[in-house]
Amino acid sequence: MLQLGSYLHSKGFSITIAQSEYNRPDPSNHPDFHFILMSENLSGTGVSSGFIQFLQALNDNCRPHIEKHVIQMINTQKEKSEKESIVIIYDNLMFCAGSLAGDLGLPSIILRSSCAAFVPAYRIIPQLHQEGRFPIKDSMLQEIIPEFHPFRYKDLPFIGIPIQQSLQMISMMNPKTPPVALIFNTLEFLEQSTLTQVRDLYQIPIFTIGPLHKTSPIPSTSFLNEDSTCIPWLDKQSPKSVIYVSLGSLATIDAKVATKMAWGLAKSNQPLLWVVRPVRIVSMY
Known part of the structure; x- marks a missing residue:
């Protein structure tokens, strides 16, 4: 998201980053951005309590902070008679931002940092489950999925996760408020057939702007000290x-x-x- 923000800023956009306290970046490394710090209040709600519960709590607790600051931005624009548009770009796991944009009548765009193939891969799982093909039997792992050639059953996400958790996760990742566009951190020529599927599915503009780490290099965000001895x-x-x-x-x-x-x-x-x-x-x- 920081790389995307750097790219958009280079094109003249003003960037505000809404960031939780956990693993927050150093604002001094990004002097062109305005940072909104949100308290996610997740004490006692770690990932160990279950990723679904953690993700829901994160969204529930962060939404009021985002809403407060976005409304302030809207009101400031009205007071100054500014005509700039506010667009909310969010990671698909922070679905509260999408629903907030819908409630406030603002356009939203989803950034998917994974490959485009992940979208049809996870969307096909409910169908496979309904037909008794997911969870996957060991004997089927190497078989090609007829509806998703050339991928095999073993290539699907959420393998090994309890089915109800998988279905909950898929439901969370499906946007309840339609975005105006999708951004993928991928290359058009690498995933042409998949991107055609995604465009047919969503019927909205799909932008492929990867690889972002080459387009907009930023200071390291690694959790570990980088080892350059190689x-x-x-x-x-x-x-x-x-x-x-x-x-x-x-x-x-x-x-x-x-x-x-x-x-x-x-x-x-x-x-x-x-x-x-x-x-x-x-x-x-």
Whole structure:
């Protein structure tokens, strides 16, 4: 969202960031933005209590703060007779912002930081559940989903999560108030067929502006100190010769799978850089 804000600011837009106290960015790193700090009041409502409950509490508690500040912005504009438009851009998990925009008669845009394929992937799950194909049987994991070629059942999100939680999550992510547009952090030529599906589904403008980290680089927002000790080694490698491996911040694999992956990569005889979080090294090796 900060990268998108930087991009829009470079095009002349005024940017206000509504940010909860948890993991908030340093405003001094973003002097062009105005920050609204919200108290989410989540003491005793951690993710351990259940992600659905946590997400609902986060939205319920943040909405009054957003509403207060947006109404102040509207009133200030009226007092100054300003004609600038207010547009609310929000992450799809902060659905309270979308409903607030609808209540105040403001246009809203959803930023989806995931690939475009995630949208039809999660939207097909209720249909598969109704037809008895989700949760997925182990024998079906490798099979192609006929309605979602070339994806396999194992490629679907929410595998391993109780079905009722999955359906609740999908319901939360479906916007109750229609947005005027969607923004995807992806490239048009990478997901042409999927983006066609999404455009047919929503019938609103779809903007592909990725990769945002290249379009609008900003100071690091990593939760860990960045390790740059690999840079001298990388500088010695031939251009486009290094295999980069990262499983992301949520994936977990056991030592047996990690070892098979490592040997498979090693046998490619290509230079290899595998990023592993420190806490995962203990569990993997």
